[in-house]
Amino acid sequence: MFFASDNSGTVHPQVMQAMAEANTGYHHGYGNDPHTTAARAALRDLFEAPEAEVFLMPGGTASNALALATIVQPYQAVYCSGLAHIHVDECGAPEFYSGGAKLVPVCKDDKITPAALSDALSFWNTGDVHQFDRGALSLTNTTERGNVYTLDEIRALAKQAHDNGLLVHLDGARFANACAHLGCTPAEMTWKAGVDVAVFGGTKNGCMAVEAVIFFDPARAQGLPFRRMRSGHLLSKHRYLAAQMNGYLRDGLWLTLAQSANDRCARLVAGLRAEGIEILTQTPANLIYFQAPRRIHDALQAEGAMYYDMRAAHAGPDDMVRGRLVCDWNLTDADIDCFLQKLKAAL
Structure with a gap:
């Protein structure tokens, strides 16, 4: 993840x-x-x-x-x-x-x-x-x-x-x-x-x-x-x-790899939205900016999800914190589904 x-x-x-x-x-x-x-x-x-x-x-x-x-x-x-x-x-x-x-x-x-x-x-x-x-x-x-x-x-x-x-x-x-x-x-x-x-x-x-x-x-x-x-x-x-x-x-490998990353991103966006997570940008390519309570980020990262969040030092457990997810060419559907399962459990 x-x-x-x-x-x-x-x-x-x-x-x-x-x-x-x-x-x-x-x-x-x-x-x-x-x-x-x-x-x-x-x-x-x-x-x-x-x-x-x-x-x-x-x-x-x-x-x-x-x-x-x-x-x-x-x-x-x-x-x-x-x-x-x-x-x-x-x-x-x-x-x-x-x-x-x-x-x-x-x-x-x-x-x-x-x-x-x-x-x-x-x-x-x-x-x-x-x-x-x-x-x-x-x-x-x-x-x-x-x-x-x-x-x-x-x-x-x-x-x-x-x-x-x-x-x-x-x-x-x-x-x-x-x-x-x-x-x-x-x-x-x-x-x-x-x-x-x-x-x-x-x-x-x-x-x-x-x-x-x-x-x-x-x-x-x-x-x-x-x-x-x-x-x-x-x-x-x-x-x-x-x-x-x-x-x-x-x-055409360059385009095949990019399309794969974009497809994984679209799958992840759909899954996040299905769980009620707010997506902050258009996400047409392979980057996602979203926000969730700090406690959700903490739970996901404790389960091994690696991504960046932009939390303030004083953010409380229920304060909304922005996060960034990047999908690259070799992510699989299984990787995406695993992340979404961890998210659902955290929610």
Whole structure:
């Protein structure tokens, strides 16, 4: 009953097999190998972007931070949600690697609206040299609260951003889960909707440690190879990043795993609602935010359920406490049913 994070599960056997296949003989390092060439070609095919520049990274923080540092200047602003991973979970990496670009949260929630972005642009962009200049808009799909931007929402925000001189970055740590929910192609969720640079995540969805940063206009990518090397994120044995990506993409595994996680999440949501538990977000993908009395959380965790709750230190047994459940690709229906049985007993 492990629902703490989709970072915590195992690596899919197909990905491990791909790494084993790459673990023979000698190859040049730093991405000058046939596995990396194949991975870059496969990603271009997947995104229907034959001219795209593709860079593999070992983690999401480096992917976001270096992508943003490449498209904004140190004196510019990156507009994001108040719950964006780049804002609350990356220890200032985007600011650090960009040389000081300012993150501007435009709303308290996980999804930015055109109205909120308009208000932020009006407040921060007066043309006064004492303020930060316009740089980029950063969106996350799937969001940090498990919600999903629709294609229409992405298109509207991207157009608004471009009309105001902003480039658009997409944090796709759970990219596959959003695609699976929307029933769209990666191209439809990115460059066809107006995204300039996207992070295509693998680590949370069956890989060991690999993300891809994709610039749809190659001219926008100038400088990233140097930033990646300078920051220590260009691995010498780069073929093992590429091997993961090749295994992940083979036979559409990336989408199959995401759909499995989303399906388990839907089963869990239905079970929670059947027991009268309040679900706090839309939960279209693989994250659930819910609330229950603290004593229910205590009982579930005493029975071995692993997940995060957001209790205050002074919360009493009957005080409502928010919890987060994350479903990953290798959860089974039996895992979900076991959790629901424990919940029913606790209630």
